[in-house]
Amino acid sequence: MKHWQTIERKKVYEGRIGVYEDLVRLPSKKVIKHVFLDIPDGVGVVALDGEKILLVKQYRYAIRKCVWEIPAGSIDKGETPVQAARRELLEETSYEAKQVKAIGYVNVLTGMSGFKDWVCIAQDLEKRKQLPSEATELGMQVKF
Secondary structure (H helix, E strand, C coil): CCCCCCEEEEEEEEEECCCEEEEECCCCCCCCEEEEEECCEEEEEEEEECCCCEEEEEEHHCCCEEEEEEEEECCCCCCCHHHHHHHHHHHCCCCEEEEEEEEEEEECCCCCCCCCCCEEEEEEEEECCCCCCCCHCCCEEEEE
């Protein structure tokens, strides 16, 4: 299969993510505009207590509602997925895990980004003191 050729890249927005508009030549020689999102890789934590999974409920602006989900967040520069998983688990739930293992990643936005969403399994959980929450995490609920 032939690849697309990037002719030109224009930065549309730079912030927590980068948004680019690329001018691309397809294998058919047709030239199109294509949006590319530069998103930091992320991690989701499947924190287990026996057969129960630890979930957090928080408001998600993009869908305008509260949802139950596994603890998750961005991988900071210089962090491994396992380090990020430990940090996110503690920040969002006040739990630490003695065992954390990365089991792989999925590319969920392959049409417009190279973003990798890692999945880690966390076990042997221990509750810690409640940490100060980020503004977006205030009011978050936690349950198994």
